[in-house]
Amino acid sequence: MCGITGYIGTDDTGSIVHQGLENLEYRGYDSAGIAIAGESLTIQKTEGEVGELSVPTHADGMVGIGHTRWSTHGEPTAPNAHPHTDCTESVAVVHNGIIENYEALKAELRDRHTFTSDTDTEVIPHLIETHLEDGVSLVTAVQRATRRLEGSYAIAVTAADHDGIVVAREDSPLLIGHGEAATYVGSDATAFIDHTNRVTYLKTGDIARLTDDDVTVYNDGARVQRDTQTLEWDADAAGKSGYNHYMLKEIHEQPRALRQAISGRINDFETGVDLDIDLTAEYLRAVEEIQIVACGTSYHAGLYAKELLETAADVRVTVTIASEYEFSGGRDPQETLVVAITQSGETADTLSALRDAIRSGARTLAVTNTLGSTVTREADETVFIRAGPEIGVAATKTFVSQVATVTLLAAHLGEARNVLSTQATRDLLAGVQELPGAVQQILDQEPTIKEAARTHADSEAFFYMGRQAGYPVALESALKLKEISYDHAEGFAAGELKHGPLALVTPDTPVVAVLTAESAAEKTLNNVKEVKARGAPVIGVTSDPSHTSSVDQMFDIPECGPLEPVVANVALQLFAYYVADEKDRPIDKPRNLAKSVTVE
Template sequence: MCGIIGILGQSAVAGRLLDGLRRLEYRGYDSAGIATVHDGVIERRRAEGKLNNLAERLAAEPLAGNSGIAHTRWATHGAPTEDNAHPHIVDDVVIVHNGIIENFKPLRDELIAEGREFLSQTDTEVVAHLIARELARGLPPRDAVAAVLPRLHGAFALGVMFRSEPDLLIGARLGAPLTVGYGEGENYLGSDAIALAPLSQRIAYLEEGDWVAITRARVEIFDRDNRPVTRPIVESGISGQLVEKGNHRHFMQKEIYEQPVVVAQTLRSYLRRLENKVALPDMDFDLAGVKRVTIVACGTSFYAGMVAKYWFEQFARVPVDLDVASEFRYRQPVLEPGGLALFVSQSGETADTLAALRHARAEGQTIAVVVNVPTSSMAREADLLLPTHAGPEIGVASTKAFTCQLAVLAAFAANLARAKGRMDADEEKEIVAQLAEAPAAMNAALARDEAIEAIAPLIAPARDVLYLGRGPDYPMALEGALKLKEISYIHAEGYAAGEMKHGPIALIDDAVPVIVIAPSGPLFDKTVSNMQEVQARGGKVVLISDAEGIAAAGDKCLATIEMPCVHPLIAPLAYAVPVQLLAYHVAVAKGTDVDQPRNLAKSVTVE
């Protein structure tokens, strides 16, 4: 959510700043802006809506200057208007901000009482006024920022420049990521390595509470107590080429199609095929001693954790608690000694999940994380890092990150089962063989794309859609409903199929399509019984099953989606594909913004 890029360059920076903002589009935004400092003047261009609007402004009113900052805003305080768009200018200060200043109102009241006037509704403008006030009191820019930072409560990443010092860019982070890029005669600041990829491969990640003073010649980093510190400079390894859609219409479609490859890449890190074993990265704790697992995540990652709960309890016979990250700390969970807290996040920066991780750490839990960004805050704070290898995911609705999370969690469940003495060598060999088949099963599911596209017009007119499943297919029903909500704006709900009789069946009529996820197997008959209850009340069913399941129950369905016959372990990975494709094609049929749906951000870095 929100994106920041700053450049102290040797040539004009406006074009490069705009390019950096394009790399940050995946984070979600509703307005954007660029400011440069040039010849003692701060100049700014802002626009509501997409970056093309800002590009048109820049084409009509170019910005000069070799120093600048830019921002994509996801509205929190104040509507997504040009007045509320960043950068904000107050006196000699220009600022961009990702996050929320929780105590902005008393600070704003204090400043208004002193006679200061505000031009926006944002919390960010408060920070600019506070810094400007310290400058007016005679402090130099670095000292002014250092004086203001302790007064800010909440989560923030800040980029600040000054009319009087065009060779100075200050950044600060607390609860939101910020990265420094090192160049030759140039230096940079960005929300992530992707934004900086074409500018620099040499980057440093600011740690919690850090602030940085950047010039073209030097980078000086300070901790929250204003002590100089050194943060390691690493190679980002991210391509300088802007991620492209290729021959796909949308990033989401491209990322759905990438899943067999990236799941195979991920599994390659965890499967020892020649030895028929599942391996994990090195750890300095005894996995066999884990008494209980607490899984914490948000959104799609939460549903991956929900599937993992079935696997952990089935294979390892270890009890599992599952929590939505935004609720975890506030229910005062009982975390027993010897517990493992497992956090799942695509970005590794999700604010709720990161706060939950730190709470679990304070309660004495061993920390494991499943993340797609191995340099993220969660990754750096973990006892056990379990990386996925999905690559950059640009579409806001998670697809390939989700299935890679499932792959890692399945491997982890098997490894835990072996460590606990619940899985012998032959059983582990079977698990390895089945997981190795997952990419092929996903490829077979992708082959149903045209048939799924043909079903989309049957779903697109609906105002409400229900998804049903049992066992691990229940979280897949929840994920299918979430995907449809996210990108098509159709109200959808996922239910455990057996719960229909306990209330939701009252919603059934011929205007409410029901998507049933039911691979053949031990739960098939029960699920089909619930499906038939829906059909008896006029419900229009789309059945997602294999050939055996469709032959047994598909004759009265509105439509069927035939899946390959797969082992129950890898069914969630394979069945993720049709629920993703169905949501995608329905959204395309409705004409919504598939990659950047309204009101959503890729990485939620504020609570």
């Protein structure tokens, strides 16, 4: 991990690859490097930020690859940074993923090869070197080398005196960009979106040879065709648009993201929802259980979905952190729908859970933001959340878009299962349509929320509590704060206050209480009294003005029925952002975190 970029063409290769690395900084990383190939290799690597990386120049080089590394094997040092080379320093490799059998390969190669890093990646260029000694082409050498690798990987390879770039994919994402007299490669389209939005998504097992005007793809030794797609977003959509941070821009993009998530999917209040999925009403009526698998923010969206689905569709729903998932317990796979929620569509733990469900014979549905991602190819059906590019590591607009999308799914299932009455469907869909305007009302309160964040920025810890639909919002809001401010933040079900968290409450620990509709606010107010008795300042988030006297400060939100808690979440996104901003944290690139977690 974490970001790959590459270019072959006639323009300034070093500058283009360096720009690609800058575009990938949002994914999170701790070191970086570039290789330019011509008659020889030029390598530049650094421990630290891309801005500290010298842009290599090479008189005859028009091929370059680059990498931002998030450490898995070995410390974040320049020797461990990618690209890694062979003994002759003529082969350069960048790699995302994990090579599980690297220790055995390293032991096998050590007699004839010298290793200079602690990484698993370094075995790859040495394997390629051994095959190039047989006089084969670079693509053949890569094909032979990858047959020895076990694990997940996306790699890009260039070599002195060899034309083009060779790339290979096994589980980890990799795509190709097609420009005018130029070809690009990236771990996501952001790497090259400044230059082209025409892309080809490689599939697991693909190996491709890239030249400036051609791409040849092989799978299992045979030449194959892969479709080229045109992305619906451009470089401007991925920029900051005048905001100080991507995160703040993306918080403000939420009304538009919600409109995109809803657009064209609500036919009218009489004919319901069209999600363009092939799950028949007969099948949906037979479903006895829905299993949701997800990680991080997507897991919190799954918890919210559980509340909606059980109420609207009268179906048992379980939500499991993807890394803990197993399809077991005597469930009938024919009566089970497994829903994988993943922003990137490449989250390794979620894909692993999805594959377990597929092996068990269950039908699968993906909820994702990313066209062409792995989850869209492996799940039976896909619903896109249509949030547009999200660059900030801390997810914001994708969370609200996920919740809006699963709300439509809940209405669709409720209708198919003859559970929702016409009036209940109308009420639920009306709430979805009110979301963009309700979120805008929260954004209009930004100065008030910013001042509250400034007041509490020096606090030693933060606690978030809520019940029912307010519970996943408490978890998600705490996650946002800890991700970007580095402060301790804990979210919990309000009823659990007396079972542990109350021991940590002091006058220096602000408590945020979700007091919205669908959150059993009256019960949570009893917990508010308990923390106030210990001197803790309380921030309430509610649409009910009668709660004002019970808290020290109120974030007012508009009434929005069962979706009111997700509107409250937007206010708490802003609160987290401004706490972190007050502390001068690197908000878009929080330490140790990556945007797309492609290793288990």
